[in-house]
Amino acid sequence: MVEQPSEPLDSVFHALADPTRRAMLRSLAERERTVSELAGPFRMSLAAASKHVKTLERAGLVRRQVQGRTHVCSLDPAPLSEAQDWLRFYERFWTERLDALAALFESPDDRPEKE
Numbered sequence: 097m098v099e100q101p102s103e104p105l106d107s108v109f110h111a112l113a114d115p116t117r118r119a120m121l122r123s124l125a126e127r128e129r130t131v132s133e134l135a136g137p138f139r140m141s142l143a144a145a146s147k148h149v150k151t152l153e154r155a156g157l158v159r160r161q162v163q164g165r166t167h168v169c170s171l172d173p174a175p176l177s178e179a180q181d182w183l184r185f186y187e188r189f190w191t192e193r194l195d196a197l198a199a200l201f202e203s204p205d206d207r208p209e210k211e
Contacts, residue, residue, distance in 0.1 A: 108179045111155035124171035131167045
């Protein structure tokens with residue numbers, strides 16, 4: 097099977113699909129952290145944490161700097177903007193549907209008069 101290169105948006109949603117990676121991103125939003133610090137709350141091995149970080153890196157959400165034997169990670173939120181744009185379409189979609197539903201439940205006295 098030939099693997100097709102993944103679109104950037106696909107990589108972002110893949111990275112966000114895992115609750116551990118979402119928690120790591122939340123943690124990185126506060127400050128830079130080492131891979132050890134990212135692994136800590138999950139009681140996972142450094143190898144497992146590094147795999148999560150690599151997935152976040154491939155999505156462009158995390159930058160990793162090597163300082164000696166320590167790997168320091170920082171958040172790069174730019175790819176989240178494209179995901180937010182994609183989701184914004186569905187936000188408008190559901191807002192319009194819910195507004196239409198709310199209009200159906202308004203009492204006749206509450207409805208604005210039509211000209």
